[in-house]
Amino acid sequence: MGKSLAMTRIAIIGSGIAGLFSALKLANSGHHITIITKQRVKDSSTNWAQGGIAGILDKTNRKGKEAHIRDTLESGDGLCNKAIVREVIERAADCINELVSIGVNFERGNDGEFKLAKEGGHSERRILHAKDATGREIERALIDAAKQHPNITLMRNTLAIDLIQREHGDTSKGVCGIWCFNQDNNEVITLAADSVIIATGGVGQLWAKTTNPNVATGDGIAMAYRCGASVKDMAFIQFHPTALAIENGRPFLITEALRGEGGVILDQGGLNRWEKDCEQALTKSLELPKPDNYSFTIEFSKLGSMATRDIVARAIDQNLKETGQKSVYLVTSHLNKEMLRNSFPNMQQHLNRYGLTLGADHLPISPAAHYIVGGLHVDHFGRPKMANTSDVIPNLYAIGEVACTGMHGANRLASNSLLEAVVFADNAAKHIIDNPPRQVNHELPDWRSDGLDTLNEHAPILNDLTMLKDTMSTEVGIVRNYQRLNRAYRRIKLLEEEIAMIWKSSKPSREIVELRNLIQVANLVIRDAIDRDENRGLHFNTDLV
Ligand SMILES: Cc1cc2nc3c(=O)[nH]c(=O)nc-3n(C[C@H](O)[C@H](O)[C@H](O)COP(=O)(O)OP(=O)(O)OC[C@H]3O[C@@H](n4cnc5c(N)ncnc54)[C@H](O)[C@@H]3O)c2cc1C
Numbered sequence: 001m002g003k004s005l006a007m008t009r010i011a012i013i014g015s016g017i018a019g020l021f022s023a024l025k026l027a028n029s030g031h032h033i034t035i036i037t038k039q040r041v042k043d044s045s046t047n048w049a050q051g052g053i054a055g056i057l058d059k060t061n062r063k064g065k066e067a068h069i070r071d072t073l074e075s076g077d078g079l080c081n082k083a084i085v086r087e088v089i090e091r092a093a094d095c096i097n098e099l100v101s102i103g104v105n106f107e108r109g110n111d112g113e114f115k116l117a118k119e120g121g122h123s124e125r126r127i128l129h130a131k132d133a134t135g136r137e138i139e140r141a142l143i144d145a146a147k148q149h150p151n152i153t154l155m156r157n158t159l160a161i162d163l164i165q166r167e168h169g170d171t172s173k174g175v176c177g178i179w180c181f182n183q184d185n186n187e188v189i190t191l192a193a194d195s196v197i198i199a200t201g202g203v204g205q206l207w208a209k210t211t212n213p214n215v216a217t218g219d220g221i222a223m224a225y226r227c228g229a230s231v232k233d234m235a236f237i238q239f240h241p242t243a244l245a246i247e248n249g250r251p252f253l254i255t256e257a258l259r260g261e262g263g264v265i266l267d268q269g270g271l272n273r274w275e276k277d278c279e280q281a282l283t284k285s286l287e288l289p290k291p292d293n294y295s296f297t298i299e300f301s302k303l304g305s306m307a308t309r310d311i312v313a314r315a316i317d318q319n320l321k322e323t324g325q326k327s328v329y330l331v332t333s334h335l336n337k338e339m340l341r342n343s344f345p346n347m348q349q350h351l352n353r354y355g356l357t358l359g360a361d362h363l364p365i366s367p368a369a370h371y372i373v374g375g376l377h378v379d380h381f382g383r384p385k386m387a388n389t390s391d392v393i394p395n396l397y398a399i400g401e402v403a404c405t406g407m408h409g410a411n412r413l414a415s416n417s418l419l420e421a422v423v424f425a426d427n428a429a430k431h432i433i434d435n436p437p438r439q440v441n442h443e444l445p446d447w448r449s450d451g452l453d454t455l456n457e458h459a460p461i462l463n464d465l466t467m468l469k470d471t472m473s474t475e476v477g478i479v480r481n482y483q484r485l486n487r488a489y490r491r492i493k494l495l496e497e498e499i500a501m502i503w504k505s506s507k508p509s510r511e512i513v514e515l516r517n518l519i520q521v522a523n524l525v526i527r528d529a530i531d532r533d534e535n536r537g538l539h540f541n542t543d544l545v
Pocket of ligand 1: 013014015016017018019036037038039041042043044045046047048049050051052053054134135158159160161199200201202211212213215216217219220253370371399400401402414415416417418419421
């Protein structure tokens with residue numbers, strides 16, 4: 001009975017690891033999948049992930065799994081959902097092996113075993129990777145498989161605008177499709193679906209400096225929120241401590257794995273002292289001192305540069321404010337140059353643009369917005385909960401960075417997000433396979449477009465976007481206080497009113513859709529930050545110290 005109903009239409013928004021993995025799983029069991037994605041298929045945070053995916057592949061390695069659980073809980077600062085953490089880590093081997101069987105080539109040593117890396121907050125080497133471009137390899141393999149699958153249709157340049165409810169205004173009846181903006185012909189499409197999976201990734205574009213690609217504009221969170229979904233832990237924004245800080249260059253991520261191999265963060269003062277001591281040691285033919293003891297980060301954690309991201313980012317933020325400098329340095333000149341060249345070819349290629357060489361030059365770095373720990377509050381199967389209830393929204397799923405599962409608590413441990421994404425993609429897919437949705441047979445309403453103007457002038461929208469990013473960067477950054485948060489709230493409210501007026505009177509464009517979503521997400525981040533009465537993990541308010 002279940003099987004005969006199984007050939008349903010599932011629409012998936014997003015073609016990162018979460019969207020593609022769930023698509024393949026569902027397609028393999030006979031479902032018809034349409035993946036809509038707003039730019040090129042590969043444009044995603046997944047494609048830019050460097051360090052890797054954490055997991056213990058040997059299922060009998062109890063000690064290893066317990067250590068991974070311990071590190072995740074410690075990083076999460078007491079707010080992780082312990083059952084979810086345990087489940088995700090227990091399921092790592094199966095899901096990562098599935099990625100391998102789809103064709104992802106993680107790096108192996110001469111003995112054929114996977115090479116494992118270590119990143120901040122990890123007590124052991126447990127991160128599978130493909131050089132320093134792991135996400136690119138994962139994305140390549142998943143896209144290849146999706147393109148070849150007869151049950152999967154990929155629609156690029158297609159921007160999801162809003163979810164369509166089965167009964168307009170009644171969240172409890174669930175969803176039945178998506179209105180999408182076709183950027184090739186500027187038309188709005190109505191896409192019917194028996195179930196919708198939101199896999200739209202993060203929100204980094206809310207800040208002026210971010211490691212995220214331009215597609216990370218919080219669309220999934222905003223559209224589900226408008227549809228009645230609840231959000232959780234929105235204030236927990238991870239700022240990556242080590243983004244390249246070059247004037248006019250994008251804040252390219254300098255992977256934590258570089259620190260895992262011995263890279264150390266120094267400020268100008270520490271650098272001067274270390275270099276002077278090195279010179280003295282050379283003249284006396286003594287062993288060169290290691291840079292670790294010269295790092296200001298040891299004042300914040302005994303792990304120094306290898307402390308978790310929240311601690312290192314805050315240490316750098318404070319240092320930059322105190323010294324008035326624009327960046328600190330990631331030092332690698334004491335490390336083996338051949339190892340660096342072999343392990344980080346992608347990074348070296350990027351650094352070449354600026355004439356910088358790993359193992360020789362000190363890399364200027366500063367923190368940049370990187371990952372949203374919070375998001376749509378979902379259950380074990382990735383089903384978003386309805387606002388103010390514990391009920392889920394029927395036929396709707398949210399997986400990957402867009403969702404808040406409780407895995408990361410107040411702070412995500414490095415390389416746990418690809419793992420969480422793939423496990424929840426699996427959970428959601430299995431839930432749909434086991435509980436095929438009721439098919440949508442009725443005609444869906446078209447997008448309201450009568451009497452709307454085409455928005456020809458985008459300059460005011462770009463100005464508003466700049467103002468939004470500036471506000472979030474100055475008032476809602478790594479270190480917060482109530483005065484700044486309240487100021488940000490008032491500004492965002494004004495922007496919200498402005499954009500609501502334009503939105504109501506004009507036909508959609510990508511700029512207006514994204515700005516509307518960003519403003520909505522900014523509002524949720526700020527409100528959660530204001531409501532918090534304690535400092536935990538990634539949320540740090542000086543008024544609460
Ligand atoms: C530079 C960088 C390095 C990272 N390194 C690591 C790492 O080493 N290990 C790790 O675990 N994590 C890492 N992360 C985090 C990790 O990459 C992401 O959390 C993860 O890839 C998110 O996957 P996803 O499938 O949820 O979203 P994404 O991979 O971001 O995909 C989202 C998709 O949704 C599409 N989309 C968005 N909005 C719409 C819309 N309205 N309509 C249609 N399509 C839409 C996008 O175009 C994209 O295809 C890194 C992140 C970055 C930015």
